[in-house]
Every structure is written in structure tokens, then in C-alpha cells.
Amino acid sequence: MPSPVAERPVGRIPVSLLTGFLGAGKTTLLKQLMKDPAMAGSVLLINEFGEVGIDHHLVDRLDEHTLLLDSGCICCSVQGDLVRALRELHQRFSRREIPALSRVLIETTGLADPVPLVGTLMEERFVAARYLCDGVLTVVDAEHGLDQLGRYREAVRQVAMADRLLIGKGDLCDAATRTRLEAKLAALNPTALRLEVRHGKVPADRLFGGGIYAAAGKSPDVARWLMDERGRYRPLAAPAGLAHGAAVQRRLHVERHGDGVSSFVVRFEAPVPWPGFAVSLGRILAAHGQRLLRVKGLMAVAGDPQPHVIQCVQDAAYPPVRLPAWPADGAFADRCGRLVFIARDLEPAAVESIREALTDLPGTAAAMRMAAARPLLPTRCWLGRHMPVGSERDIELDAWFVRPKRFAKRPVIGTCD
Numbered sequence: 486m487p488s489p490v491a492e493r494p495v496g497r498i499p500v501s502l503l504t505g506f507l508g509a510g511k512t513t514l515l516k517q518l519m520k521d522p523a524m525a526g527s528v529l530l531i532n533e534f535g536e537v538g539i540d541h542h543l544v545d546r547l548d549e550h551t552l553l554l555d556s557g558c559i560c561c562s563v564q565g566d567l568v569r570a571l572r573e574l575h576q577r578f579s580r581r582e583i584p585a586l587s588r589v590l591i592e593t594t595g596l597a598d599p600v601p602l603v604g605t606l607m608e609e610r611f612v613a614a615r616y617l618c619d620g621v622l623t624v625v626d627a628e629h630g631l632d633q634l635g636r637y638r639e640a641v642r643q644v645a646m647a648d649r650l651l652i653g654k655g656d657l658c659d660a661a662t663r664t665r666l667e668a669k670l671a672a673l674n675p676t677a678l679r680l681e682v683r684h685g686k687v688p689a690d691r692l693f694g695g696g697i698y699a700a701a702g703k704s705p706d707v708a709r710w711l712m713d714e715r716g717r718y719r720p721l722a723a724p725a726g727l728a729h730g731a732a733v734q735r736r737l738h739v740e741r742h743g744d745g746v747s748s749f750v751v752r753f754e755a756p757v758p759w760p761g762f763a764v765s766l767g768r769i770l771a772a773h774g775q776r777l778l779r780v781k782g783l784m785a786v787a788g789d790p791q792p793h794v795i796q797c798v799q800d801a802a803y804p805p806v807r808l809p810a811w812p813a814d815g816a817f818a819d820r821c822g823r824l825v826f827i828a829r830d831l832e833p834a835a836v837e838s839i840r841e842a843l844t845d846l847p848g849t850a851a852a853m854r855m856a857a858a859r860p861l862l863p864t865r866c867w868l869g870r871h872m873p874v875g876s877e878r879d880i881e882l883d884a885w886f887v888r889p890k891r892f893a894k895r896p897v898i899g900t901c902d
């Protein structure tokens with residue numbers, strides 16, 4: 486019997502929102518999910534915060550069924566971008582330019598407020614007649630989730646609106662933190678099905694088919710938020726000039742997220758020496774981690790033709806992986822490394838010092854001395870002060886670990902499968 490996910494829907498096309506705070510593990514889940522045969526015929530819409538998109542390079546299925554919503558924050562431009570994308574998708578489907586759609590899956594930015602997205606799916610005339618919102622899937626970072634729920638309104642709404650709470654990074658979280666997280670999730674959303682996700686692995690048939698999205702059964706806040714949302718976007722629907730539209734979007738963005746969130750990109754003209762880069766990034770995370778919500782990018786590393794994917798959340802750096810090749814188009818076609826930073830309340834002087842630290846990377850010997858002085862950097866470059874390295878040939882790289890070869894036990898940086 487075919488899985489319910491693969492069945493051709495009668496009438497409206499089901500749409501699911503995949504949300505979760507910055508770095509929670511949405512793309513990791515998407516990457517796994519897209520390998521599931523049950524997802525055949527589904528279309529992905531990927532939205533990212535920040536000028537340079539990374540996520541779509543990490544999901545293998547990059548074809549006409551993966552669309553980028555790359556003009557900023559999806560929840561603040563929902564009437565424009567999302568509606569336009571769904572409209573075009575449906576028109577292409579109606580003209581038989583693309584095969585039947587079994588489902589649309591929208592990966593939101595980590596800062597997205599799901600309320601306007603769900604509101605639009607349920608109420609925008611064109612969309613609601615052709616699509617149905619059948620689920621909000623929220624990935625929760627077991628390592629940082631509690632802190633994020635305490636500090637960010639967006640994280641609270643993502644959890645409260647969920648039909649499924651997908652708890653990832655359980656391997657990085659101690660038992661006491663996990664117990665407190667579970668209690669917080671139960672208070673915010675007692676009815677959502679909670680599923681454990683290990684490195685993005687969860688069966689597709691546990692995620693979908695929950696029926697039409699409804700506020701009933703969720704916290705009373707959910708119905709109130711959806712009600713408040715009604716009419717909020719009317720100014721955008723009015724025949725307004727582009728400048729006016731952008732101003733309204735900017736106002737909505739500040740209303741939703743405050744004006745302290747910023748994003749900037751650091752571009753690298755040449756491949757970086759890994760030890761100097763790892764130590765410098767580790768020092769940046771240690772100094773600014775609380776205000777750095779997310780750092781991610783692709784890096785060109787000296788001596789390696791493959792791009793390295795860099796992933797950090799607050800002051801945690803995750804093991805880098807290699808992509809098989811540089812993207813052939815888009816911003817990374819020039820094969821220059823770029824890091825996208827998303828920060829909250831990071832003053833301009835701090836941004837400048839981050840840029841400087843990454844522009845002026847230390848040589849390998851200096852990096853080793855710096856690492857020896859700070860052995861607990863988030864990028865754990867390790868080298869005993871009394872174990873001098875003769876030459877770069879003596880150094881082994883193992884993810885963020887940089888050490889003399891004679892101490893290396895495990896293989897070097899992994900690849901993105």
C-alpha cells in the first residue's frame with residue numbers, strides 16, 4: 486500500500502511548514518527526508534535570512550522541484566514572495582510544465598514567525614482555493630532550545646504553532662537540560678506529537694497527514710495570533726509603489742523581530758589556511774557567541790579543491806563537512822569562501838573586529854600558539870604548548886581539531902553524503 490505521503494491528493498495540494506529556530510536542524514532534516522521515496526512529487530520552497538543562500542547547496546535534490554525564496558524574511562514578505570511562488574507553481578502545474586505535485590514543503594528561515602505564513606495559507610484567496618495547510622513541523626534544538634525559547638518570541642511561536650515537535654541534537658544535550666526543555670515544550674504546546682530526530686532522520690509518514698491545520702487543541706494564544714494577523718498585510722495588497730512596499734515590509738520586519746537583528750557576509754578572496762581560520766573563528770565565537778545567532782558558509786581551504794561547509798550556532802561550532810564540488814552557479818560560482826553571520830544586538834565595532842580577524846588570519850605557527858593558550862575554543866584546535874610543530878606537514882586536521890600527526894587517531898574532515 487503506498488504511503489499516505491506519496492498519494493496523489495484529491496483537490497487541494499497539501500502544504501507543510503518546516504520551521505524551527507536558527508540552526509535547529511531544518512536543512513539536515515530536509516536532506517534526509519528528500520531521500521525518502523514517499524516524498525516523490527513534492528516541491529521544496531527554501532527561504533533563508535541573509536544575503537547569500539547556503540541551504541539549497543546542502544540539499545541534494547536541486548531541480549525544478551526546489552525553489553528559493555531568496556528575497557529576505559519570508560514572514561515579512563509573505564503576501565509577495567510566498568503567494569507569488571505558490572501561484573506560479575500552480576500555474577506551471579496547470580499548464581503541465583511540471584508533473585503532479587503531491588506536496589509542498591516550505592522551509593522557513595530560523596527567524597520566521599509561522600503565524601503570517603499559516604494565516605496566508607488558510608486565507609489568501611488564490612492560495613487557499615488550491616492548497617491546504619496540513620501541518621506545522623517545528624525542529625527544536627535540544628542543545629540551545631531552552632535558551633532560545635527564553636529569549637526569542639519567534640522561537641516560542643514556532644513551538645506553540647506546531648503539530649509536530651521534532652527534537653534534534655539530543656546527542657548534545659545533558660539529561661537535566663532535556664527534562665527542562667520537555668517541561669517547557671509541554672507548557673507551550675501540550676498536544677503536538679513529539680518525535681526524536683537524530684541527525685535529521687525521521688520517517689516521512691510520521692510527519693504528514695495530520696489533516697487541515699487548526700488552532701483548536703493548541704494554546705489559546707494560537708487562535709488569538711491568527712486573528713490578530715488578519716488584515717495586518719492589507720497595506721501591501723494596496724496598489725502601492727515599490728518603495729512604499731519595501732517600507733511597509735521593513736516596518737513589519739521591525740515589528741516582528743525588533744530592529745536588533747542584522748546579517749552580514751564576510752567574503753574571502755583566497756583559500757584560507759585551516760589552522761589560522763579555525764582558531765580565529767573559535768575566538769570570534771568565544772567572544773560574541775551570545776549575540777551571534779548563526780554563522781554558516783562555504784569556505785575554500787588551502788590545499789583542498791572541495792568547499793567546506795561551516796556551521797555554527799551561538800558559540801557552538803559543528804563538525805565541518807566537504808561538499809563534493811563548488812556550486813556551478815549562484816554566489817559561490819566564483820569559488821570564493823563566504824561566511825554569513827546573523828546576529829542580534831551586535832554593535833558595529835564588533836562587526837568590524839570580526840571582519841578584521843577573518844581578513845588578517847594568523848599563520849599556522851601563530852595559530853598553534855593561540856590555540857595552545859585557549860584550549861577550550863569552540864573550534865577545538867588542540868596543541869600542547871610544549872609540543873612544537875616542525876612544519877605544516879606534521880599537522881593533522883580532524884574536523885575542528887588541529888594537532889600534530891602523531892596524535893591524530895581519526896580520519897580527516899568528513900564529506901557531505
Ligand SMILES: Nc1nc2c(ncn2[C@@H]2O[C@H](COP(=O)(O)OP(=O)(O)OP(=O)(O)O)[C@@H](O)[C@H]2O)c(=O)[nH]1
Binds near residue numbers: 508512684
Ligand atoms: N550533533 C548533532 N548535530 C546536528 C543534529 N541535527 C543537526 N545538526 C547540526 O546542526 C547544524 C545546523 O543544522 P542545519 O540543519 O543547517 O540547521 P537549520 O535549522 O537548517 O539552520 P538555519 O537554516 O540557518 O536556521 C549542522 O552542522 C548540523 O549537522 C543532530 O541531531 N545532532
